[in-house]
Amino acid sequence: MTTPDIVTAAVLVIGDEILSGRTKDQNIGTIADWLTGIGIDLKEVRVVPDEEPEIVGAVNALRAKYTYVFTTGGIGPTHDDITADCVAKAFGVGIDHDPRAVALLQQIPGMVLNEARLRMARIPNGADLIVNSVSKAPGFRIGNVHVMAGVPKIMQAMLVEIAPTLKTGPKVQSVTIPAGLKEGDIGTPLGLIQKAYPAVTIGSYPFQDERGYNTNLVVRSRDTEALVAATNAVEAMLADVREQLSR
Template sequence: MTHQPTAAVLLIGDELLSGRTRDINLQQIAQFLEPLGIPVLEARTVPDIQDEIVAAVNALRAKYTYVFTTGGIGPTHDDITADAIAAAFGVGISEHPDALRDMAARYAAMNTEFTAPRRRMARVPHGASLVANPVSGAPGFQMENVFTLAGVPQIARAMLEDIGPRLRSGAVVHKVTVRGKGLREGDLAEALGQIAQDSPGVGIGSYPWYGAIDDHGVALVARSTDPAALAVVQSRLEALARSLGAIPEIQ
């Protein structure tokens, strides 16, 4: 049996840490990888500081099968991710001829000047392979097990389509959600802990929701690569919900 591949996501940008920009890239990367059997096990957010990016990249690429970075590959002075990736791998960086050719043609077709700042987006670390960007043209790139994507969510999601075929898939994680309206975590905690203890191959989480006064409860989520084990846990979660007076809703 091959080792289960894993992933980490590194979100880069001062705007994320300041709260100015809301991140959705972590969610869409995790959702893209889940059907491939590649769980995201860690996410970090770092500022636009090269030493911080380098340290995070080197730590994550040594720990996980794949690392996905987002942000910092645009045309402005604070877009330093490409330089940081090059530094992390100890290689040089320069304009990639294929990226330069394709971007020049794209800007010419748009009747837009291909300025020096725009040319910066053609710079990639030496030895990296390009990741196609069908949205705006400026590519991402792959350096060994590290994939560098744009920060704009629409572009990052489009880049994932070019990355998918390069990834080694693992065992798909199946999941089921048992929602119980009116449930409270304090009432089910002890029994839920026992179910988790009895089911070492299944991950179980408890997620309360609060809507209106008459709309609250707990969603019990179970995940496993073993469908049979998952089915057993689902039955126990449904029984737990019923024992506390809730009608289980399966998702």
């Protein structure tokens, strides 16, 4: 049987405001949900400051390791919006005001294209634009790196534009099983089931409800047969543990 190609991705969040806690990131979860839904595995998330060596190093490390990289933040009009310049440096290409980007900014009613606003039209040479249906200022794609805004509403609009251009893989299926037991009651047998079914991943997520400590188990796999078999094994194990504890 042919093994399906697994498409992978990383998210690079850029901005001092994220690291200081001043701005609470809303994009990582959105991108993670979106990627899972289209069959791309999010493998890594990094957060770096508005510093050239950190951004360039992260872009180069991630683009070499994963199928796609998605960045958020740092493409606005202020002095610390240096993402575009850093991505250009990472790829070893020049950067300048892109006529296509300038034309998009000119479509904004009442827009005065001063020096600061023209920074949003600086695009690395050879990059494709990512349309911004919210505020016109585009993101861009160069190689396997997609550079998007940090403002959640704009970032989400850019994801819509990106989607048709991406290679995707088979989607991961999942089953959530309420255990009705504490993690400590099921940790050992759950580990044995995980070893017996290497084609699945089993996550254990404790929480508290009105009855006290409880656990949700999530079984995930691209292999439907393996998912069903592992789910049955988990449910049988839970029944057995409940019976033992009730004695």
